[in-house]
Amino acid sequence: MSQRSLAYIFQHQKLLVDENLQLPKVEKLASDLLIHPNDHVIARDLLEDEIIPEGLQLVPIRDLIQTWSTNDFLQASRAVQLLEWRRNHKFCSHCGHRTEIHSKEYAMICPACGYHQYPRVQPCVITIITRGNNEVLLAKSAHNKSNMYGLIAGFVEVGETLEEAVQRETMEEVGLKLKNIRYMSSQPWPFPSNLMIAFHAEYESGEIQLQLEEISDAQFFKFDQLPQIPFKGSIAHSMIMQMTEKRKAS
Numbered sequence: 001m002s003q004r005s006l007a008y009i010f011q012h013q014k015l016l017v018d019e020n021l022q023l024p025k026v027e028k029l030a031s032d033l034l035i036h037p038n039d040h041v042i043a044r045d046l047l048e049d050e051i052i053p054e055g056l057q058l059v060p061i062r063d064l065i066q067t068w069s070t071n072d073f074l075q076a077s078r079a080v081q082l083l084e085w086r087r088n089h090k091f092c093s094h095c096g097h098r099t100e101i102h103s104k105e106y107a108m109i110c111p112a113c114g115y116h117q118y119p120r121v122q123p124c125v126i127t128i129i130t131r132g133n134n135e136v137l138l139a140k141s142a143h144n145k146s147n148m149y150g151l152i153a154g155f156v157e158v159g160e161t162l163e164e165a166v167q168r169e170t171m172e173e174v175g176l177k178l179k180n181i182r183y184m185s186s187q188p189w190p191f192p193s194n195l196m197i198a199f200h201a202e203y204e205s206g207e208i209q210l211q212l213e214e215i216s217d218a219q220f221f222k223f224d225q226l227p228q229i230p231f232k233g234s235i236a237h238s239m240i241m242q243m244t245e246k247r248k249a250s
C-alpha cells in the first residue's frame with residue numbers, strides 16, 4: 001500500500017481513523033475537496049452530510065500524539081492547521097470579497113483586489129527554569145483541573161524578541177528574574193496553530209509570586225522528586241526529560 005492511498009479527514013480538531021487508530025484508505029471515501037499537505041497524502045474536511053464508513057471513528061488529534069510517531073503526528077498537525085486556516089480565510093481581510101483557493105501554493109487569493117493570504121503560525125515560548133544544579137521550576141495551570149505541573153509558556157507579543165517574551169512571561173506568571181536564556185528546540189503544536197519555541201533559563205533572583213488567574217501553584221522541585229508532568233509527545237515532557245537526563249549524566 002503506497003502512502004498516497006492514505007487520507008486525513010478532519011472534523012475540526014478530530015481525525016477520522018480506524019479501530020486501531022490508523023488512517024483510513026482513500027478508496028473508502030469521497031475524494032473531492034482535497035488538499036495536498038505534501039506529495040504523499042491527502043487531507044480534507046469531513047463533508048457536512050457525509051456518513052462515516054463502518055469501522056471508522058473521529059478521534060481528537062490531541063489523543064493521537066501519545067500513540068503515533070512524532071513524524072506521523074507532525075504530518076497530521078500540518079494537515080489540520082492548513083485546513084483550519086483555509087476554513088477561516090473564506091473572505092479577503094483587505095476588501096471583504098470571497099476568496100479563492102490558489103491552485104499551486106498554500107494561499108487564498110482575492111479575485112477582486114488581488115490580495116494573497118498565507119497561513120500563519122503563532123510563536124509561543126516555553127521555558128524550563130533551573131535553579132542551581134538540581135532544581136526545576138514547575139507550575140500548575142489555573143485552567144487545568146488535574147494535578148499536572150508544567151512549564152511557563154506564553155505567546156510572543158508584537159515587537160518583542162523571543163528572549164524578552166521568555167522573561168516577560170516568567171515575570172508576569174511567577175515574578176522571577178532569569179539569566180542565561182538559551183534556545184533548546186521547537187515543535188509545531190496544532191491547538192490551533194502554534195509554534196512552540198523551547199528555552200532553558202536559569203533562575204537569577206526574586207521570590208515566587210503567582211499570577212492567580214493563570215497559575216494556581218509553582219515550586220522549585222528536585223529533579224529526582226518531580227510531580228506529575230505533561231504527557232509524552234508534548235514539548236514540555238521532552239524538555240523536562242532532557243534536563244533530568246542531563247542531571248543524571250553529570
Ligand SMILES: [Zn+2]
Pocket residue numbers: 092093094095096097110111112113114115
Ligand atoms: Zn480583496
